[in-house]
Amino acid sequence: MSSRNPHDLSRRDFFKIVGSFVSGIMGVMLGIPLISYFISPALDEQGGEKWIPAGPLENYPLGKPTLFTFTLTKQHGWEKTSQSYGVYIIRHSDTEVTVFSNVCTHLACRVRWKDELGEFVCPCHDAHFAETGEVISGPAPRPLDKYEYKIEDGILYIHLVEG
Amino acid sequence: MTDKPSRSRLQALYEWLDERLGLTTINKLVLDRKVPKVNWWYTLGSATLFLFILQGITGIFLTVYYVPTPDHAYDSVNYIMQGVRFGWLVRGIHHWGASFMVLFVFLHMLRVFYMGSYKYPRELTWIIGVMLFLLTLGMGFTGYLLPWNQRAYWATTVGTQIAGTPPVIGPWITRILRGGEDISALTLSRFFSMHIWMIPGLMLLLVTVHLYLVIRLGISNPPGKDE
Structure with a gap:
C-alpha cells in the first residue's frame, strides 16, 4: 500500500x-x-414536379374562375393514399390563363369562388381575395398562389411542384 | 482556482442538487453497497436489467411505425425493415434482445439456484424473480405474433391451443387469449396491448421491488466449504 x-x-x-x-x-x-x-x-425525397393535364382550354369559360379538381396517388410509408387538389382556372384569351391554388395563404383551408361577391372567400377565417388573387380583407398574409401552366394543342397543363 | 472555473461551477451545481435530492446518499446506498467477493456469474442480473432497458427503448421506437391491425401489421414491419433508416437495426436489436433476455433471465435464475441465494432472507426476491421470468416468457409469446406473418400466426395458433389443454377451464383460456374462437384482429390488438402496456408495466413494478430487495438485503455470499 x-x-x-x-x-x-x-x-x-x-x-x-x-x-x-x-x-x-x-x-x-x-x-x-x-x-x-x-x-x-x-x-x-419529398414531392417532385409534374405536369397535370386539365383538359381542353375551351372547357373554361372566358373571365370566370372555374374550379378544376384532380387527385394524385402518393406512397406514404407502406400505404398508398390519394390526395385531392383544387385549382381555379380563369381563361383570359386563347393563350393566357391564370391558375390559382385554392389553398388559402393564411392557414391552408380551401378558398371558394363566390359569384355573387366576385371574390374568393375562405370559410375558416373569412379571408377575401380578389379575382386577381390579391388580398381584400381578412388575415391572409399574401395573395393566392399561382401555378405555372402551358397550353399544347389546345390542352391546358398545370405545373405541380411540391416539396 | 482561477484556471478551472467551469469545474467549480459544475461542483456548485452538483452541491445545489445534492442538497435537495440527496444524490450522495442515493449513490452510497445504491452503488457503494458492501458486496462479498463474488464472480462473473453474479453479473447476470445486471445484464438482464440492461437488456430489459434496451428492449424498452427499442420497443418504444418500434411503435413509431408499427401498426397492430391485420391490414397494416405485416406491411408496417416490412416498411421498418426496408424503408426506415436503421429500422433493421432497431428491430434487429429488439428481436435478438428478446432471445438474449430469456436466456439471461434463465441463467440468472440458475446462478441464484446453484448458489443458494434464494434462501432466507431472500425468499421474496426469488419469488418475484420467478414472476419476472414468467412475464419475460409472456413478452416473448405476445411479441411473436406482432409481425403477423405465417410463422407468427401459426405459432400463436399452437400456443393458444396449448394454453387450452387444462380440463374444464382450457377452452375458456384459449377464448380469452384469442379474444374469441379464432385468431383475428382482436387477437392481434390484445397481444399488442399486453406486449407494450400490461406486461411491461407489471414487470417495471416487479423489477423495482426486486432491485429494492437486492439493495436492502445485499448480495449473498457464495456458499463456503463448511456450510
Whole structure:
C-alpha cells in the first residue's frame, strides 16, 4: 500500500473511466441510429414536379374562375393514399390563363369562388381575395398562389411542384 | 482556482442538487453497497436489467411505425425493415434482445439456484424473480405474433391451443387469449396491448421491488466449504 505512487490510478477510478467510456460509446452507437430512425420519413425525397393535364382550354369559360379538381396517388410509408387538389382556372384569351391554388395563404383551408361577391372567400377565417388573387380583407398574409401552366394543342397543363 | 472555473461551477451545481435530492446518499446506498467477493456469474442480473432497458427503448421506437391491425401489421414491419433508416437495426436489436433476455433471465435464475441465494432472507426476491421470468416468457409469446406473418400466426395458433389443454377451464383460456374462437384482429390488438402496456408495466413494478430487495438485503455470499 505504502509503495503506491499517489499519481497511480486506483482500481476504482480505472473502472469509473472505462465504464463511462464504454457507456458513452454504447449511448452514441444507439442514440444516433435512433434519432435517424425517428426522423427518417422527413429525410426522404419529398414531392417532385409534374405536369397535370386539365383538359381542353375551351372547357373554361372566358373571365370566370372555374374550379378544376384532380387527385394524385402518393406512397406514404407502406400505404398508398390519394390526395385531392383544387385549382381555379380563369381563361383570359386563347393563350393566357391564370391558375390559382385554392389553398388559402393564411392557414391552408380551401378558398371558394363566390359569384355573387366576385371574390374568393375562405370559410375558416373569412379571408377575401380578389379575382386577381390579391388580398381584400381578412388575415391572409399574401395573395393566392399561382401555378405555372402551358397550353399544347389546345390542352391546358398545370405545373405541380411540391416539396 | 482561477484556471478551472467551469469545474467549480459544475461542483456548485452538483452541491445545489445534492442538497435537495440527496444524490450522495442515493449513490452510497445504491452503488457503494458492501458486496462479498463474488464472480462473473453474479453479473447476470445486471445484464438482464440492461437488456430489459434496451428492449424498452427499442420497443418504444418500434411503435413509431408499427401498426397492430391485420391490414397494416405485416406491411408496417416490412416498411421498418426496408424503408426506415436503421429500422433493421432497431428491430434487429429488439428481436435478438428478446432471445438474449430469456436466456439471461434463465441463467440468472440458475446462478441464484446453484448458489443458494434464494434462501432466507431472500425468499421474496426469488419469488418475484420467478414472476419476472414468467412475464419475460409472456413478452416473448405476445411479441411473436406482432409481425403477423405465417410463422407468427401459426405459432400463436399452437400456443393458444396449448394454453387450452387444462380440463374444464382450457377452452375458456384459449377464448380469452384469442379474444374469441379464432385468431383475428382482436387477437392481434390484445397481444399488442399486453406486449407494450400490461406486461411491461407489471414487470417495471416487479423489477423495482426486486432491485429494492437486492439493495436492502445485499448480495449473498457464495456458499463456503463448511456450510
